[in-house]
Amino acid sequence: MLENRKILLAVSGGIAAYKAIELCSMLKKSRAEVKVICTENASQFVNPLSFEVISQNKVYTTLWGNDIPIPHIELADWANMIVIAPATANVIAKIAQGIGDDLLSSTMLAAHTPVLIIPAMNINMYNNPATRANIAILRERGVFFMEPEEGLLACGYKGKGRYPLNQEILYHIMIYLQHELAWKGKKVLITAGACREDIDPMRFITNHSTGKMGIALARAAHIMGAEVTLIAAHVTEEIPEYFKTIRAFNAYEMLAECKKEFPGSELLIMNAAVSDYTPAEYHKEKIKKNEDLTLKLVRTHDVLANLSRIKQPGQLICGFAAESENIIANGKAKLQAKNLDYIVANDLGVAGSNITSCTFIKNEDEFALIGPKFPVAVQILDFISPDIIRNEK
Numbered sequence: 049m050l051e052n053r054k055i056l057l058a059v060s061g062g063i064a065a066y067k068a069i070e071l072c073s074m075l076k077k078s079r080a081e082v083k084v085i086c087t088e089n090a091s092q093f094v095n096p097l098s099f100e101v102i103s104q105n106k107v108y109t110t111l112w113g114n115d116i117p118i119p120h121i122e123l124a125d126w127a128n129m130i131v132i133a134p135a136t137a138n139v140i141a142k143i144a145q146g147i148g149d150d151l152l153s154s155t156m157l158a159a160h161t162p163v164l165i166i167p168a169m170n171i172n173m174y175n176n177p178a179t180r181a182n183i184a185i186l187r188e189r190g191v192f193f194m195e196p197e198e199g200l201l202a203c204g205y206k207g208k209g210r211y212p213l214n215q216e217i218l219y220h221i222m223i224y225l226q227h228e229l230a231w232k233g234k235k236v237l238i239t240a241g242a243c244r245e246d247i248d249p250m251r252f253i254t255n256h257s258t259g260k261m262g263i264a265l266a267r268a269a270h271i272m273g274a275e276v277t278l279i280a281a282h283v284t285e286e287i288p289e290y291f292k293t294i295r296a297f298n299a300y301e302m303l304a305e306c307k308k309e310f311p312g313s314e315l316l317i318m319n320a321a322v323s324d325y326t327p328a329e330y331h332k333e334k335i336k337k338n339e340d341l342t343l344k345l346v347r348t349h350d351v352l353a354n355l356s357r358i359k360q361p362g363q364l365i366c367g368f369a370a371e372s373e374n375i376i377a378n379g380k381a382k383l384q385a386k387n388l389d390y391i392v393a394n395d396l397g398v399a400g401s402n403i404t405s406c407t408f409i410k411n412e413d414e415f416a417l418i419g420p421k422f423p424v425a426v427q428i429l430d431f432i433s434p435d436i437i438r439n440e441k
């Protein structure tokens with residue numbers, strides 16, 4: 049999938065440097081041409097020879113004594129994309145401040161192709177105000193970052209800072225290079241997560257939505273260049289910092305926020321599981337457990353139906369229909385009843401997991417999709433892509 053693509057893989061001196069060897073191998077297997085820069089400190093963690101053997105290219109570690117006379121310029125010119133994995137706090141700081149005191153930082157000064165940075169470090173280093181500010185500076189300049197994962201770090205700390213899965217990094221590179229920011233400037237509104245309707249100060253009714261699919265769609269749209277706004281109800285995973293996020297925790301708030309944001313959007317993907325019912329009455333005090341309780345529920349306002357009524361020419365709406373039976377027929381009925389452009393009918397049988405099984409429906413066309421949520425999100429956007437790219441709203 050990366051045939052004829054030239055990737056400059058830059059490895060800096062973090063404990064995760066050894067993981068970049070697998071990334072190098074995956075890039076080669078995807079048919080990319082790979083050249084590697086290792087900082088001198090990275091060479092303390094991994095032997096550059098490993099990269100040399102896997103990339104089948106010479107590895108560059110210093111500015112001096114190479115087979116090419118001006119390596120930082122030639123490598124920057126050669127690459128279709130530069131991937132810094134792992135990126136130390138030090139290398140991020142140097143790039144943000146425009147320092148060029150070694151081969152990697154000098155190459156970044158000369159770089160004019162897309163850059164993807166994979167930070168990996170101790171949680172305190174990641175949260176250090178200097179690191180946060182440097183990442184913000186680079187994001188502002190259009191550099192792409194993958195968020196580190198949470199978990200047990202090599203230094204013994206627990207928290208955010210772990211190098212993500214190489215498979216995820218590979219997806220990012222592929223999406224980026226295949227789409228070349230095709231959705232640049234497109235305003236995309238995505239909702240995610242489970243709404244909650246309060247019964248009393250302690251209790252609520254909700255559903256099993258995790259928000260993972262909505263966040264995957266938002267991440268994929270962001271990598272494809274869109275200006276993403278996410279309206280998030282309750283979600284079970286951390287929302288990336290790099291797109292605008294608005295919180296809406298119940299059906300009432302979800303409708304209000306969607307009505308505010310939808311007019312400025314070219315595409316709405318309504319993935320949030322908005323409550324269909326809410327308690328007729330909110331009890332200010334906690335309901336005492338005496339007798340059996342009958343709770344009266346009333347219908348909430350239908351967000352999709354409301355938005356589809358105010359939809360203007362040039363706006364596109366993609367709904368989601370979570371179904372436990374007659375999945376495609378029910379999805380098609382919702383598509384028509386709510387006058388949507390697309391619907392993704394998904395099988396509640398796999399709800400809550402990282403895998404999804406769904407059918408994307410547009411007019412009479414149906415496409416079955418199954419797999420991890422992020423690549424399925426990319427496929428959904430690919431189906432919508434010709435319409436949104438054509439759109440001149």
Ligand SMILES: Cc1cc2nc3c(=O)[nH]c(=O)nc-3n(C[C@H](O)[C@H](O)[C@H](O)COP(=O)(O)O)c2cc1C
Pocket residue numbers: 059060061062063064087088089090135136137138139168169170173
């Ligand atoms: C054992 C050890 C592990 C380290 N791991 C990391 C790390 O995971 N992330 C990081 O940002 N720095 C880490 N450092 C600190 C960097 O190696 C140090 O900042 C170095 O100057 C980075 O050089 P470079 O950015 O030129 O590769 C580690 C240092 C040591 C001694």
